[in-house]
Amino acid sequence: MARITYIEHNGTKHEVEVANxxxxxxxARDNGIPGIDADCGGACACSTCHVYVDPAWVGKLAPREAMEEDMLDFAFEPDAERSRLTCQIKVTDALDGLVVQMPEKQI
Known part of the structure; x- marks a missing residue:
């Protein structure tokens, strides 16, 4: 289990525990956190679960795969280093303390 902090674009923080x-x-979906739409349900077929990973965590995550890279091209204001699709980040104990921030909108 990992404690993850989701920060809305307006600065509102949601700290929740997510199972490995x-x-x-x-x-985010199971805890009713606004700002992650997840229109494709986690199939990496859209960019509506886009977030910016806190700089301290960027190097601790598994690298993006080609499909995620392609979908990030459709995200709202992607950042070359910090943008990730949350459907592609599997939770493990090593992610305890992860902080992600939602963009202004999902597209």
Whole structure:
């Protein structure tokens, strides 16, 4: 289990525990966190679960795969280093303390 902090674009913080094996997107969805739409349900077929990973965590996550890179091209204001799709980040104990911030909008 990992404690993850989701920060809305307006600065509102939501700190929740997410079970290992779930994705960061599922953690947001299951806890009613606004700002992650997840229109494709986690199939990496859209960019509506886009977030900016806190700089301290960027190097601790598994690298993006090609499909995620392609979908990030459709995200709102992607950042070359910090943007990730939360459906592609699997939760493990090593992610305890992860902080992600939602963009102004999802597209």
């Amino acid at each position: 094996g779930m994705t960061v997107m599922e953690g």
